[in-house]
Amino acid sequence: MNRNPSLTLLGCAIVLALMPAFAHAEDLLQAYQQARASDPVLAQAEATKLATREGIVQARALLLPSLSASYSYSRSHGTSSSSQPFSTSNGFQVLNFTSSNYSYGTTLQGTLSQTLFNFSDWANLKAAHANARSQDATYASAEQDLYLRVATAYFGVLAAQDQLTYSEANAKALKSQFDQAKQRFEVGLAAITDVNTAKAQYDTAVATVISARNALDDAREALTQITGKPARDLKPLREHIPMNAPAPDNLEAWVDMALSNNPALLASEQQVKSASDSVKAAYGAHLPTLSAQLSYTRNPGWADQNSRLGGIGAYHTDSLSRDTAIGVVLSIPIFNGFATQSRVHQAIYNRESAQDVLEQNRRALVRSTRNAFRSVLSGIASVEANKAAVVSSKSSLEATQAGYEVGTQTIVDVLLAQQTLFQSQSAYSQARYTLLLNRLSLAYDGGKLGYTQLQEINALLQ
Numbered sequence: 001m002n003r004n005p006s007l008t009l010l011g012c013a014i015v016l017a018l019m020p021a022f023a024h025a026e027d028l029l030q031a032y033q034q035a036r037a038s039d040p041v042l043a044q045a046e047a048t049k050l051a052t053r054e055g056i057v058q059a060r061a062l063l064l065p066s067l068s069a070s071y072s073y074s075r076s077h078g079t080s081s082s083s084q085p086f087s088t089s090n091g092f093q094v095l096n097f098t099s100s101n102y103s104y105g106t107t108l109q110g111t112l113s114q115t116l117f118n119f120s121d122w123a124n125l126k127a128a129h130a131n132a133r134s135q136d137a138t139y140a141s142a143e144q145d146l147y148l149r150v151a152t153a154y155f156g157v158l159a160a161q162d163q164l165t166y167s168e169a170n171a172k173a174l175k176s177q178f179d180q181a182k183q184r185f186e187v188g189l190a191a192i193t194d195v196n197t198a199k200a201q202y203d204t205a206v207a208t209v210i211s212a213r214n215a216l217d218d219a220r221e222a223l224t225q226i227t228g229k230p231a232r233d234l235k236p237l238r239e240h241i242p243m244n245a246p247a248p249d250n251l252e253a254w255v256d257m258a259l260s261n262n263p264a265l266l267a268s269e270q271q272v273k274s275a276s277d278s279v280k281a282a283y284g285a286h287l288p289t290l291s292a293q294l295s296y297t298r299n300p301g302w303a304d305q306n307s308r309l310g311g312i313g314a315y316h317t318d319s320l321s322r323d324t325a326i327g328v329v330l331s332i333p334i335f336n337g338f339a340t341q342s343r344v345h346q347a348i349y350n351r352e353s354a355q356d357v358l359e360q361n362r363r364a365l366v367r368s369t370r371n372a373f374r375s376v377l378s379g380i381a382s383v384e385a386n387k388a389a390v391v392s393s394k395s396s397l398e399a400t401q402a403g404y405e406v407g408t409q410t411i412v413d414v415l416l417a418q419q420t421l422f423q424s425q426s427a428y429s430q431a432r433y434t435l436l437l438n439r440l441s442l443a444y445d446g447g448k449l450g451y452t453q454l455q456e457i458n459a460l461l462q
Contacts, residue, residue, distance in 0.1 A: 028458040038228030045142035052135040059128040120284030127277035134270035141263035153223040155433040160216035162429040170422040171205035194411040235461040261447030275351035282347040372442035379435035386428035393421035
């Protein structure tokens with residue numbers, strides 16, 4: 001058979017070009033890198049952190065020198081007239097006086113002020129630093145939370161894929177049972193009830209497959225929501241995963257670690273410090289303030305005046321004034337309509353609220369850490385138990401199938417054994433992913449979740 005060499009080369013080139021696309025499979029680290037670059041939750045936490053840090057600059061500005069300048073220009077015009085009788089040799093004569101005034105002036109003023117003592121401003125600066133530290137800790141918590149969210153979404157996809165695989169296998173097996181029941185009924189070896197029972201189980205399995213496909217699509221969308229990119233073929237989890245206990249293998253050690261290192265709890269502690277400094281700032285409004293001021297004023301002016309007594313008289317004047325003033329201003333608050341006392345009370349209530357939030361977060365963290373530690377230990381036993389259950393379910397199904405062939409077992413027994421195998425496979429799959437996620441959750445509560453932990457989990461993928 002004759003072949004066109006150019007077409008053959010073109011076909012090979014197309015195949016080679018498409019092979020990487022078909023062979024590509026994302027792993028957990030690649031999904032995290034995509035999420036790190038585009039996750040809006042982490043981006044929002046970073047923007048909030050940067051915005052909060054600007055509060056330090058604004059609070060410090062009140063303690064630094066302040067310089068202001070102003071310039072004004074004015075122009076005025078006026079006329080006046082008067083009459084006055086004069087005694088002359090011919091008797092009294094009334095003389096009329098008329099004058100016109102034109103004046104122009106500019107004023108240039110500069111003021112330099114420096115706060116010497118203001119307790120409230122110093123306390124507000126400390127509160128701004130505490131707020132910034134709180135947001136830094138919140139951002140660190142968001143970074144660790146991203147590791148956990150990516151892993152949860154990634155394993156959610158793998159679990160949904162496993163569920164779909166087991167559902168399709170279960171439906172295929174039930175379809176074979178249904179076909180076998182019909183054949184046995186046709187030759188008179190089974191009753192019609194066996195056919196109906198097998199068909200009902202098969203129809204239920206088909207519905208389960210449809211639900212599993214929808215769940216897989218939703219799980220992929222959940223991962224896409226974090227990474228910002230469509231979830232492609234993901235690397236699956238290996239069969240064997242570590243079954244070792246947490247390190248350290250001590251519950252109270254993990255609780256102490258969480259109370260010392262958990263960034264979300266540290267953020268709440270800094271909020272309490274900020275609220276305490278705000279109380280001091282509110283009290284400071286009762287204290288006097290002291291500031292120094294330096295002002296300079298330059299005021300050049302011009303004036304024209306025309307005076308007429310019978311149309312005679314005119315003159316022009318120029319003026320220039322410079323003033324420099326240096327002084328210290330002491331301000332003593334006396335009464336402000338109870339507003340200062342109200343701000344103090346408000347700050348105290350806010351501090352108490354922050355302390356209550358801290359206590360709530362502390363208790364929730366202790367509970368979460370204890371639960372995560374116990375879940376890892378129970379998860380190890382659960383994986384081993386479900387793995388053994390899968391083996392037993394396969395053996396039971398084979399034995400039940402053989403008994404049905406010789407008439408010692410019914411079709412119902414076979415269908416139940418098949419359903420048990422499906423449930424065991426699903427439980428085993430879920431237990432493996434749950435164990436890994438519980439390990440990450442424990443590290444998150446302890447404030448130790450980072451890229452290294454994600455690398456260790458990623459190494460377990462095929």
